[in-house]
Amino acid sequence: MTSIPSPAPRKHPLQNRSAESQRKMIEATLRLLDERDIELISVRDICREGGTSNGTFYHRFGTKERFFAFLVEDMLARREETAMRDLRDSELSMTDLAKVLARSAIRNFREHSGLLRSAMRRHIIGDPCWTPINHMAARIVEHFIERTTRVCGRKLDSHDQQAIHFAFTWLYGLLSYRTLRLNRLEQFYPPDDRFEEETIRTFTVIIESALPHDAIAGKP
Amino acid sequence: MTSIPSPAPRKHPLQNRSAESQRKMIEATLRLLDERDIELISVRDICREGGTSNGTFYHRFGTKERFFAFLVEDMLARREETAMRDLRDSELSMTDLAKVLARSAIRNFREHSGLLRSAMRRHIIGDPCWTPINHMAARIVEHFIERTTRVCGRKLDSHDQQAIHFAFTWLYGLLSYRTLRLNRLEQFYPPDDRFEEETIRTFTVIIESALPHDAIAGKP
Numbered sequence: 001m002t003s004i005p006s007p008a009p010r011k012h013p014l015q016n017r018s019a020e021s022q023r024k025m026i027e028a029t030l031r032l033l034d035e036r037d038i039e040l041i042s043v044r045d046i047c048r049e050g051g052t053s054n055g056t057f058y059h060r061f062g063t064k065e066r067f068f069a070f071l072v073e074d075m076l077a078r079r080e081e082t083a084m085r086d087l088r089d090s091e092l093s094m095t096d097l098a099k100v101l102a103r104s105a106i107r108n109f110r111e112h113s114g115l116l117r118s119a120m121r122r123h124i125i126g127d128p129c130w131t132p133i134n135h136m137a138a139r140i141v142e143h144f145i146e147r148t149t150r151v152c153g154r155k156l157d158s159h160d161q162q163a164i165h166f167a168f169t170w171l172y173g174l175l176s177y178r179t180l181r182l183n184r185l186e187q188f189y190p191p192d193d194r195f196e197e198e199t200i201r202t203f204t205v206i207i208e209s210a211l212p213h214d215a216i217a218g219k220p
Numbered sequence: 221m222t223s224i225p226s227p228a229p230r231k232h233p234l235q236n237r238s239a240e241s242q243r244k245m246i247e248a249t250l251r252l253l254d255e256r257d258i259e260l261i262s263v264r265d266i267c268r269e270g271g272t273s274n275g276t277f278y279h280r281f282g283t284k285e286r287f288f289a290f291l292v293e294d295m296l297a298r299r300e301e302t303a304m305r306d307l308r309d310s311e312l313s314m315t316d317l318a319k320v321l322a323r324s325a326i327r328n329f330r331e332h333s334g335l336l337r338s339a340m341r342r343h344i345i346g347d348p349c350w351t352p353i354n355h356m357a358a359r360i361v362e363h364f365i366e367r368t369t370r371v372c373g374r375k376l377d378s379h380d381q382q383a384i385h386f387a388f389t390w391l392y393g394l395l396s397y398r399t400l401r402l403n404r405l406e407q408f409y410p411p412d413d414r415f416e417e418e419t420i421r422t423f424t425v426i427i428e429s430a431l432p433h434d435a436i437a438g439k440p
Binding site for chain 1: 257337340341343344345350354355357358361381382383385386387388389390392393394395396397398400402403404405407408410414418421422425426429430
């Protein structure tokens with residue numbers, strides 16, 4: 001359905017050295033992306049920053065484009081794994097689950113802010129690199145709705161489902177706005193710890209106003 | 221403080237024909253911007269779409285850059301005038317005032333979505349065109365805080381002020397996310413009327429959770 005270049009197949013780390021050099025390249029590139037857009041980063045920059053050779057990079061990833069797609073895929077795989085584990089945690093109330101999901105979304109945006117900024121900029125000019133991010137968000141919210149259904153013991157009507165989707169849209173909107181640095185005036189751009197605290201507080205209010213009353217307190 | 225090119229001085233419309241041709245160029249450009257980025261629109265496109273001559277355009281605006289800055293300034297002038305009028309309306313409770321401000325923000329983003337999208341894209345690559353938009357948002361929120369102060373009859377502490385700024389940050393984040401079409405999956409991208417309704421409903425919840433209790437019901 002999409003024309004995103006397939007990421008390079010992940011190789012089994014037969015040697016620690018190989019896994020280690022891949023990890024170094026990923027971390028180096030995330031650092032560089034915090035400073036500038038992917039268009040302004042060369043394979044040579046990545047290898048210099050990561051302390052690996054150009055040959056290792058090309059052998060493993062082929063092109064910078066494939067490496068960029070790999071970085072997005074790698075971020076999503078880890079984010080989805082964490083979210084799905086939280087979604088299965090039957091000790092959490094719906095409100096606590098929402099807080100946990102919001103906190104990991106905030107951290108994911110913070111830890112990958114440069115990568116996400118480059119991906120958003122590409123999306124804006126028509127590149128499909130943002131599509132898998134939206135599909136993952138959709139899967140997380142679908143599971144959140146399924147769990148709400150179990151807590152309530154009845155199927156949610158479309159109005160209730162839309163309200164839950166919309167609550168997450170507010171969260172993704174806020175995180176994207178911050179990631180794109182659309183407003184860095186001091187009063188609109190609190191430091192990270194204050195931002196996280198205020199986001200969790202308000203998201204709790206938003207999600208509780210979206211959830212059916214009988215879902216708020218209950219556990220499945 | 222900023223290096224934005226100054227907009228061309230607005231000329232007094234000595235002739236109706238002159239005001240009319242300016243209005244046509246503005247409307248034509250807003251229509252074209254809905255379809256594509258400012259970089260992909262030429263002065264010739266604007267004049268053809270607006271039914272005016274290239275000579276009229278250059279006489280009035282000088283360059284496409286100055287015209288783009290003029291479009292932003294023209295949008296802001298109208299938006300701020302409306303917001304300041306609402307902020308002075310002493311019949312409105314703080315909650316109703318928040319709803320009115322949110323509704324006009326939603327409509328402003330909708331009516332200027334192409335213009336705002338081009339401005340955001342330029343902001344992302346370091347252009348200062350978005351700066352006056354943030355300054356206007358800051359003035360509106362400052363006035364909202366001043367009015368809250370009058371309603372409460374005491375100065376708000378910095379925590380209360382931050383909470384109000386943060387409530388508006390959620391709103392601007394949501395509107396920017398939609399304007400950039402960062403997620404057009406059906407469940408995250410409701411039609412305009414449903415989007416407006418849900419945004420107002422949730423923003424009311426957000427602002428009431430940010431306002432001091434004694435400000436919610438009161439009127440100045």
